[in-house]
Amino acid sequence: MHSHRVLLLAHGSSDPRWCETFEKLASPSLAAIPDAAIAYMELSEPSLDAEVARAASEGVHKVTVLPLFLAAGRHLRQDVPAMLDKLSEEHGLSIELATPIGEHPLLGDAIRHIVEERLGA
């Protein structure tokens, strides 16, 4: 049992194939980080609510929510912080919201490699 849970937060989609792609994208991270799980903000399961509730029921004291989002817009600046405030109070644990992956310079370089390959450059 770890006292620190990492939740890789994805948006969610009504299309189940979206989640399949996402699970593949997250799998290297999940394999590398102890006690990490995927959680979806909306439309897909497991929900952020369910994963925070599970963490609390397992005795976790601290949750870090790491958004697998390319950028922070309304969702990460308003909706998610409001959800986390409510969940933190409800379950009595500390929840930290990290900056989204898209704010890291490494991601722009990775995107360039992928775009060049896609275009056969």
Next chain:
Amino acid sequence: MHSHRVLLLAHGSSDPRWCETFEKLASPSLAAIPDAAIAYMELSEPSLDAEVARAASEGVHKVTVLPLFLAAGRHLRQDVPAMLDKLSEEHGLSIELATPIGEHPLLGDAIRHIVEERLGA
């Protein structure tokens, strides 16, 4: 003048800071690829409609739309193809929709590096 325009398609957001992050993310790709531009599906400018119209007015015959999306859900499977069919017919040019960056294995590895760094691992 190139006859092939590459549009890096982003979702768009009501938050202007979202676009700033996105422009930074796309800048290595824009610097590396001749005749490429950003276009937004909704909420932000320049819109996909405006960028395809501009390409047509500049004599471009072929547009490749490369989605800077982590996964393909309803937007990339339904909304964007419908928009592109309409734009292709309206402007008389060929538009190809590439698979999103998130389906490339390199992105999962980049995400792992970023997640580990974010967590101080």
